[in-house]
Amino acid sequence: MAVYTRLGAEELARIIEAFDVGTLVSAKGIAEGVSNSNWLIETQRAGGSTQRFILTMYETRVDVADLPFFLNLLDHLAARECPVPRTIHDREGASYRLYDGKALALIEFLPGVSVSEPTPAQAHAVGQALAQVHHAARDFSGDRANGMGHAAWSELLTACGPDALAAIDPGLGELVGRELPLVSANWPAHLPHSVIHADLFPDNVLMLDDRVTGLIDFYFACVDITAYDVAVTHAAWCFSPDGSQFLPELSAALLSGYSAVCPLSAEEREALPLLARAASLRFLATRAYDWINTPTDALVTPKDPMAFARRLAFYGQPCNAKLFQET
Numbered sequence: 159m160a161v162y163t164r165l166g167a168e169e170l171a172r173i174i175e176a177f178d179v180g181t182l183v184s185a186k187g188i189a190e191g192v193s194n195s196n197w198l199i200e201t202q203r204a205g206g207s208t209q210r211f212i213l214t215m216y217e218t219r220v221d222v223a224d225l226p227f228f229l230n231l232l233d234h235l236a237a238r239e240c241p242v243p244r245t246i247h248d249r250e251g252a253s254y255r256l257y258d259g260k261a262l263a264l265i266e267f268l269p270g271v272s273v274s275e276p277t278p279a280q281a282h283a284v285g286q287a288l289a290q291v292h293h294a295a296r297d298f299s300g301d302r303a304n305g306m307g308h309a310a311w312s313e314l315l316t317a318c319g320p321d322a323l324a325a326i327d328p329g330l331g332e333l334v335g336r337e338l339p340l341v342s343a344n345w346p347a348h349l350p351h352s353v354i355h356a357d358l359f360p361d362n363v364l365m366l367d368d369r370v371t372g373l374i375d376f377y378f379a380c381v382d383i384t385a386y387d388v389a390v391t392h393a394a395w396c397f398s399p400d401g402s403q404f405l406p407e408l409s410a411a412l413l414s415g416y417s418a419v420c421p422l423s424a425e426e427r428e429a430l431p432l433l434a435r436a437a438s439l440r441f442l443a444t445r446a447y448d449w450i451n452t453p454t455d456a457l458v459t460p461k462d463p464m465a466f467a468r469r470l471a472f473y474g475q476p477c478n479a480k481l482f483q484e485t
């Protein structure tokens with residue numbers, strides 16, 4: 159249950175009064191998500207029309223200093239027709255407010271659901287939407303380093319320690335020990351950079367049939383290698399959830415959707431197998447760390463690190479490098 163902060167009806171009504179959105183008529187805590195507290199808010203204008211919003215209270219993971227980057231980015235992308243929620247500024251024009259020492263923001267509610275068994279048509283639409291974001295962000299002036307780059311994966315995996323990794327799986331330490339230095343040594347830093355989402359998993363995409371209605375949860379967004387975001391999205395969408403099965407039709411559809419909007423250069427395609435190994439390491443690292451460090455009585459169930467160890471092993475096989483080449 160991801161509502162860490164309890165807010166009473168009167169408190170919520172006072173918070174909503176700071177925005178020119180009418181009066182609060184309902185507020186429901188949202189169970190999905192693990193990082194922040196989220197409420198689905200409904201308000202009513204004097205004329206009787208109702209509107210829905212998402213109220214987010216940022217808990218420990220998001221640094222308040224990064225909020226202008228995330229929230230300005232949403233407004234920049236929304237203004238360029240990307241399917242992302244607009245932020246609602248308060249009556250003083252601020253995109254977030256502080257309440258009881260925590261930051262909160264009100265954003266547009268978007269319809270749609272997160273799919274759990276994507277079809278090729280849906281993967282194609284997601285590829286297109288990702289490329290649309292990369293394209294629309296080209297003239298975004300904000301800058302933010304990737305806090306979840308290879309230094310962070312190394313640190314997290316070192317903090318796990320060999321014994322804990324071996325307890326997850328006997329072969330995990332060896333896999334990580336081989337892949338981490340390989341990815342660092344071959345990092346294609348010369349490739350084009352842009353603002354990237356960096357976490358575009360199915361649960362961060364809202365869809366209606368084959369249409370993307372919302373890309374959400376931009377709280378890992380940063381400036382990094384553009385093709386790395388394609389690799390992250392590929393790793394997130396093109397396998398069975400446990401990583402044991404590669405889904406070639408989803409892969410082809412995602413890549414063709416992306417390239418229809420932003421063609422991938424030969425150099426980017428060449429680098430994608432390595433970037434996909436990097437993406438697998440990134441999620442393996444955070445998942446392994448959480449697996450080891452989440453108390454057994456916590457409300458949140460940690461995600462399986464092996465699902466990304468399997469992806470890492472898949473992308474590391476030379477015969478699979480060709481899947482990123484144009485077909």
Ligand SMILES: Nc1ncnc2c1ncn2[C@@H]1O[C@H](COP(=O)(O)OP(=O)(O)OP(=O)(O)O)[C@@H](O)[C@H]1O
Nearest residue numbers: 188190191192193194196212243266267268374375
């Ligand atoms: N703009 C929106 N429109 C509609 N629903 C939304 C919107 N933003 C968030 N949601 C809903 O709230 C849920 C939680 O949002 P989100 O994924 O941003 O939470 P989080 O705790 O920050 O995420 P995570 O655990 O993935 O880091 C989503 O799964 C979705 O159901």
Ligand SMILES: N[C@@H](CCO)C(=O)O
Nearest residue numbers: 357359441444445461
């Ligand atoms: N999307 C990530 C969690 C947020 O970084 C995962 O599935 O491991």
